[in-house]
Amino acid sequence: xxxxxxxxxxxxxxxxxxxxxxxxxxxxxxxxxxxxxxxxxxxxxxxxxxxxxxxxxxxxxxxxxxxxxxxxxxxxxxxxxxxxxxxxxxxxxxxxxxxxxxxxxxxxxxxxxxxxxxxxxxxxxxxxxxxxxxxxxxxxxxxxxxxxxxxxxxxxxxxxxxxxxxxxxxxxxxxxxxxxxxxxxxxxxxxxxxxxxxxxxxxxxxxxxxxxxxxxxxxxxxxxxxxxxxxxxxxxxxxxxxxxxxxxxxxxxxxxxxxxxxxxxxxxxxxxxxxxxxxxxxxxxxxxxxxxxxxxxxxxxxxxxxxxxxxxxxxxxxxxxxxxxxxxxxxxxxxxxxxxxxxxxxxxxxxxxxxxxxxxxxxxxxxxxxxxxxxxxxxxxxxxxxxxxxxxxxxxxxxxxxxxxxxxxxx
Amino acid sequence: xxxxxxxxxxxxxxxxxxxxxxxxxxxxxxxxxxxxxxxxxxxxxxxxxxxxxxxxxxxxxxxxxxxxxxxxxxxxxxxxxxxxxxxxxxxxxxxxxxxxxxxxxxxxxxxxxxxxxxxxxxxxxxxxxxxxxxxxxxxxxxxxxxxxxxxxxxxxxxxxxxxxxxxxxxxxxxxxxxxxxxxxxxxxxxxxxxxxxxxxxxxxxxxxxxxxxxxxxxxxxxxxxxxxxxxxxxxxxxxxxxxxxxxxxxxxxxxxxxxxxxxxxxxxxxxxxxxxxxxxxxxxxxxxxxxxxxxxxxxxxxxxxxxxxxxxxxxxxxxxxxxxxxxxxxxxxxxxxxxxxxxxxxxxxxxxxxxxxxxxxxxxxxxxxxxxxxxxxxxxxxxxxxxxxxxxxxxxxxxxxxxxxxxxxxx
Numbered sequence: 001x002x003x004x005x006x007x008x009x010x011x012x013x014x015x016x017x018x019x020x021x022x023x024x025x026x027x028x029x030x031x032x033x034x035x036x037x038x039x040x041x042x043x044x045x046x047x048x049x050x051x052x053x054x055x056x057x058x059x060x061x062x063x064x065x066x067x068x069x070x071x072x073x074x075x076x077x078x079x080x081x082x083x084x085x086x087x088x089x090x091x092x093x094x095x096x097x098x099x100x101x102x103x104x105x106x107x108x109x110x111x112x113x114x115x116x117x118x119x120x121x122x123x124x125x126x127x128x129x130x131x132x133x134x135x136x137x138x139x140x141x142x143x144x145x146x147x148x149x150x151x152x153x154x155x156x157x158x159x160x161x162x163x164x165x166x167x168x169x170x171x172x173x174x175x176x177x178x179x180x181x182x183x184x185x186x187x188x189x190x191x192x193x194x195x196x197x198x199x200x201x202x203x204x205x206x207x208x209x210x211x212x213x214x215x216x217x218x219x220x221x222x223x224x225x226x227x228x229x230x231x232x233x234x235x236x237x238x239x240x241x242x243x244x245x246x247x248x249x250x251x252x253x254x255x256x257x258x259x260x261x262x263x264x265x266x267x268x269x270x271x272x273x274x275x276x277x278x279x280x281x282x283x284x285x286x287x288x289x290x291x292x293x294x295x296x297x298x299x300x301x302x303x304x305x306x307x308x309x310x311x312x313x314x315x316x317x318x319x320x321x322x323x324x325x326x327x328x329x330x331x332x333x334x335x336x337x338x339x340x341x342x343x344x345x346x347x348x349x350x351x352x353x354x355x356x357x358x359x360x361x362x363x364x365x366x367x368x369x370x371x372x373x374x375x376x377x378x379x380x381x382x383x384x385x386x387x388x389x390x391x392x393x394x395x396x397x398x399x400x401x402x403x404x405x406x407x408x409x410x411x
Numbered sequence: 412x413x414x415x416x417x418x419x420x421x422x423x424x425x426x427x428x429x430x431x432x433x434x435x436x437x438x439x440x441x442x443x444x445x446x447x448x449x450x451x452x453x454x455x456x457x458x459x460x461x462x463x464x465x466x467x468x469x470x471x472x473x474x475x476x477x478x479x480x481x482x483x484x485x486x487x488x489x490x491x492x493x494x495x496x497x498x499x500x501x502x503x504x505x506x507x508x509x510x511x512x513x514x515x516x517x518x519x520x521x522x523x524x525x526x527x528x529x530x531x532x533x534x535x536x537x538x539x540x541x542x543x544x545x546x547x548x549x550x551x552x553x554x555x556x557x558x559x560x561x562x563x564x565x566x567x568x569x570x571x572x573x574x575x576x577x578x579x580x581x582x583x584x585x586x587x588x589x590x591x592x593x594x595x596x597x598x599x600x601x602x603x604x605x606x607x608x609x610x611x612x613x614x615x616x617x618x619x620x621x622x623x624x625x626x627x628x629x630x631x632x633x634x635x636x637x638x639x640x641x642x643x644x645x646x647x648x649x650x651x652x653x654x655x656x657x658x659x660x661x662x663x664x665x666x667x668x669x670x671x672x673x674x675x676x677x678x679x680x681x682x683x684x685x686x687x688x689x690x691x692x693x694x695x696x697x698x699x700x701x702x703x704x705x706x707x708x709x710x711x712x713x714x715x716x717x718x719x720x721x722x723x724x725x726x727x728x729x730x731x732x733x734x735x736x737x738x739x740x741x742x743x744x745x746x747x748x749x750x751x752x753x754x755x756x757x758x759x760x761x762x763x764x765x766x767x768x769x770x771x772x773x774x775x776x777x778x779x780x781x782x783x784x785x786x787x788x789x790x791x792x793x794x795x796x797x798x799x800x801x802x803x804x805x806x807x808x809x810x811x812x813x814x815x816x817x818x819x820x821x822x
Contacts, residue, residue: 001637002576002607004669008519014675017477044470053464059455061653061687066428096507099677107543108419112523128676132518165413196413226412242472242682258415264425265539266510271653272683
């Protein structure tokens with residue numbers, strides 16, 4: 001038998017989904033599992049968008065244009081314009097989720113062996129797309145102590161080599177919930193000019209910017225229009241993760257033209273998803289307000305309760321719907337598996353995503369997990385009740401060491 | 412500005428879709444364009460499958476499992492079993508169209524620089540997937556004179572090197588319409604054992620096998636279960652090209668596990684498409700019979716009429732809904748563009764796919780085009796009426812040479 005590929009071997013299993021079999025086993029035993037491990041919100045999809053399917057007037061479910069239905073692209077350009085991002089529909093290529101948008105961006109701009117610098121912790125699947133495309137991710141470590149702000153620009157400069165072609169950010173950030181400031185965006189603008197780099201920004205959580213903070217899109221950086229690619233998706237915006245509709249947005253026509261060649265090879269993005277996404281453009285402001293207020297409440301609940309547990313710390317994120325939690329455990333990977341495999345409290349347990357998979361530097365994030373506050377407040381309360389008990393029962397708890405760490409921090 | 416990637420530059424523009432702007436311009440001038448260039452059938456999607464969307468009872472359009480909904484995978488396994496392919500749902504991973512199935516198959520089994528042997532002409536996007544994954548396609552030329560049968564196995568052996576990892580076929584074939592015989596499949600079985608290779612078969616046209624010929628699935632080759640990957644899609648089977656639902660089917664668990672890692676990185680295949688595809692499994696036999704008879708009629712019409720045009724030749728395909736046509740023109744690429752750009756007959760013209768893009772060997776297919784008989788008979792008649800006139804008017808016609816070629820052939 002011929003061997004499978006080396007890159008297939010190197011391809012990381014999703015740390016977010018790796019524990020799924022343990023969760024399934026727990027559920028089969030009758031345990032309720034609160035899924036705080038994955039960004040699958042319980043928020044309802046706008047009903048008028050689903051209604052578009054219910055009144056579908058088509059006899060043939062045909063291919064769309066490889067770049068997406070023109071009507072959807074025009075509508076999407078309008079959505080951006082309303083948010084202060086002045087682009088034309090020709091600057092948009094519709095993709096199969098944000099995932100494909102990242103893949104096509106990498107493939108169009110980076111050769112195998114090229115380097116892209118990404119602040120860590122970062123969305124774990126960036127690693128998968130890098131292995132798939134033969135690109136090397138060079139991490140710059142951000143820190144829980146300052147809420148995972150952009151690391152000092154000197155840290156970036158130290159890592160730039162002749163192979164560095166791009167910097168990539170996720171804004172607001174998954175997994176940290178950090179929202180980059182205008183000054184941080186400006187620092188990135190300067191460094192990509194200075195070192196002749198591309199800047200990719202995953203902005204799929206654009207709508208989720210809290211506490212009066214403004215979202216600063218990469219598309220509004222001046223003088224770098226040709227260097228900038230924005231990756232987007234409707235998954236989180238309208239709670240439509242399953243329809244797999246994303247987009248590449250850039251004013252660099254060569255990138256769009258190159259990405260479109262990849263797009264032609266795969267024929268078209270999902271047609272039904274585009275129908276739903278196009279209808280979703282007409283989602284009323286009240287929907288976003290309601291969702292926004294709901295997430296604010298959830299975040300406040302999660303942050304307050306977690307920080308009241310001995311040995312636990314999480315920053316207060318200003319965007320997205322994730323937070324990284326530092327925990328008094330020997331190994332978050334073991335702890336998360338133990339939660340599913342051996343623990344329950346009143347018939348319930350919690351699924352978290354161990355944070356080590358969000359770091360590219362080995363050894364980092366070993367005591368951290370990503371928590372997605374995607375469930376209703378009642379479920380979140382129960383989940384944290386269970387976690388609180390779990391931290392006391394877990395055989396690998398490290399509370400003594402943790403207290404020392406906290407004392408050091410409070411100096 | 413940093414340069415775009417070398418692989419992005421090498422990525423071929425789709426020869427099927429390259430002429431789209433000319434077709435759009437023709438339509439804007441008021442010319443009717445018969446689209447025989449693309450495998451987008453006018454056949455209706457089974458109505459009960461679309462109805463599944465009309466009665467959709469969901470509030471959140473959520474991610475599915477990365478391998479696809481288990482209920483759909485179980486149903487799909489049943490579909491194969493009914494067709495004599497004994498597999499389990501665990502042998503199936505649902506993908507975003509057949510395109511992604513090929514990508515994940517290449518990525519899971521082949522390293523950059525590895526070679527896959529494919530009889531040419533072949534589905535042009537295989538080139539795109541090869542460039543994307545850094546794999547080298549090694550073509551073996553099949554011939555219009557014998558209807559594009561499998562080339563002699565010695566031709567394969569001559570091309571096998573230390574980098575050869577796989578042979579790939581499309582059965583029934585796109586673009587030739589050729590259906591591989593049991594003997595040909597057996598020859599492939601032997602050569603992959605002898606040279607320790609994988610065998611990939613794109614069987615998306617399985618249902619379209621004509622004139623009493625049986626389709627011999629790669630999944631039924633004995634003793635090579637671990638070496639075989641079948642690529643499938645619902646696009647053509649149920650005229651659902653736009654929903655983007657395909658599958659990888661293999662009894663090699665390592666390949667499924669590796670492909671699933673790529674699948675996890677992109678989260679899930681389209682959810683709405685899976686709902687339609689699952690409902691489509693219950694399509695009554697009458698639907699297939701009707702479609703089948705319609706395609707037989709169309710094929711007969713196209714083959715008979717084309718072969719009655721001076722200087723034109725096409726074999727009589729026994730599968731799929733394509734045929735490759737040899738034409739009395741200097742350059743099929745120029746001719747196809749001229750059809751859209753300068754020609755019309757009674758306000759109508761035809762769009763064909765120049766065949767050169769389906770060959771990997773430079774210079775081949777220069778007088779050939781692929782015709783997809785995906786329109787109703789009335790449209791096909793009108794399209795061929797127009798073609799007949801076009802062959803007389805085209806400035807680059809080569810009828811004299813063509814007659815010589817035919818005389819040689821008839822010796």
